[in-house]
Amino acid sequence: AKTRKGNQYKIFEHKLHGKNDYILIFESKLRHAIKENTLELHYQPKIDAKTEKLIGMEALLRWRDPELGQIPPSEFIPFAEECGLIHDIGEWVLRNTALQIKEWEQQSDFNVRVAVNISPLHFKKVDFVERLVKIMDETKVRPEHLEIELTEMSMMDYNEELINKINELKKLGFTIAIDDFGTGYSSLGYLKEFPIDTLKIDRTFIVNINQGESGIAMVAAIISLAHALKLKVVAEGVETDVELEILKRYNCEYVQGYYYSKPLNATEFTSKFQNEF
Numbered sequence: 001a002k003t004r005k006g007n008q009y010k011i012f013e014h015k016l017h018g019k020n021d022y023i024l025i026f027e028s029k030l031r032h033a034i035k036e037n038t039l040e041l042h043y044q045p046k047i048d049a050k051t052e053k054l055i056g057m058e059a060l061l062r063w064r065d066p067e068l069g070q071i072p073p074s075e076f077i078p079f080a081e082e083c084g085l086i087h088d089i090g091e092w093v094l095r096n097t098a099l100q101i102k103e104w105e106q107q108s109d110f111n112v113r114v115a116v117n118i119s120p121l122h123f124k125k126v127d128f129v130e131r132l133v134k135i136m137d138e139t140k141v142r143p144e145h146l147e148i149e150l151t152e153m154s155m156m157d158y159n160e161e162l163i164n165k166i167n168e169l170k171k172l173g174f175t176i177a178i179d180d181f182g183t184g185y186s187s188l189g190y191l192k193e194f195p196i197d198t199l200k201i202d203r204t205f206i207v208n209i210n211q212g213e214s215g216i217a218m219v220a221a222i223i224s225l226a227h228a229l230k231l232k233v234v235a236e237g238v239e240t241d242v243e244l245e246i247l248k249r250y251n252c253e254y255v256q257g258y259y260y261s262k263p264l265n266a267t268e269f270t271s272k273f274q275n276e277f
């Protein structure tokens with residue numbers, strides 16, 4: 001694998017310090033985790049701001065290595081993108097999310113959507129849709145249960161192929177959310193080209209929401225842009241009731257964040273939210 005300049009991978013670099021080829025060790029650990037199914041998905045609820053009811057959840061990947069301990073996705077996802085493991089990780093996430101949905105469907109009258117994060121590199125593979133459909137067929141889960149979260153980065157330099165791909169996903173019944181909205185440096189042109197369903201306002205805007213008028217102005221502007229385009233809005237990283245109240249005042253539909261719940265493993269999530277499925 002190529003190495004990244006700077007201290008991007010500080011945790012494993014630090015913990016594997018003194019060992020030769022720590023990049024190769026890390027890569028083989030990650031490869032092993034995918035193969036041996038020691039990765040885990042946690043789920044964070046998305047809540048309707050008005051009714052406070054569960055409307056869906058986001059699957060977030062967790063990895064604990066016996067030697068290195070818990071490694072955050074902000075470290076191993078960029079690494080996986082560089083060394084090429086991101087495709088296997090993405091498929092692992094899709095398959096295991098589908099299996100979890102199946103389990104929930106068998107236990108209850110499950111009618112919410114689970115969102116998965118898909119790397120732009122994975123999404124841009126030519127056979128992405130084909131392989132996704134194969135996973136859905138094999139697990140017998142309907143696309144109506146899945147939302148694909150794509151960052152603005154995925155929309156950069158969009159072309160006809162990308163537009164076709166998103167249209168195809170929509171036609172199949174998947175929904176599309178734009179993640180970390182407002183942090184990408186891409187133009188907004190893609191918003192009207194693509195049949196997107198949801199914008200997720202990045203947490204950095206929510207953090208600033210009660211730091212004076214300009215913080216509120218940014219959030220209000222994003223919400224009204226979304227509504228003008230007939231998109232729903234999810235606010236990410238909502239931690240306080242002050243933030244929640246401001247978001248409600250500007251008619252933000254959905255919220256996600258520690259205020260309601262941290263990401264939980266499937267067992268915890270089920271016992272806390274099953275009555276809202």
Ligand code: C2E
Pocket residue numbers: 044059060061072073074077093117118119179180236237238239256257258259263
């Ligand atoms: P993201 O998609 O923006 O996910 C939201 C992140 O914010 C999660 O961090 C979540 O735990 C955290 N979060 C949620 N509510 C709050 C809050 O109220 N306060 C604070 N401080 N944080 C909150 P996490 O799980 O560490 O994931 C970080 C990033 O790693 C994700 O950002 C996403 O970009 C990436 N990621 C996670 N799982 C996957 C995956 O399965 N596939 C891919 N490609 N990327 C993933």
Ligand code: CA
Pocket residue numbers: 058117149179
């Ligand atoms: Ca996300």
Ligand code: CA
Pocket residue numbers: 179180200202236
């Ligand atoms: Ca996000």
Ligand code: CA
Pocket residue numbers: 180
């Ligand atoms: Ca983020």
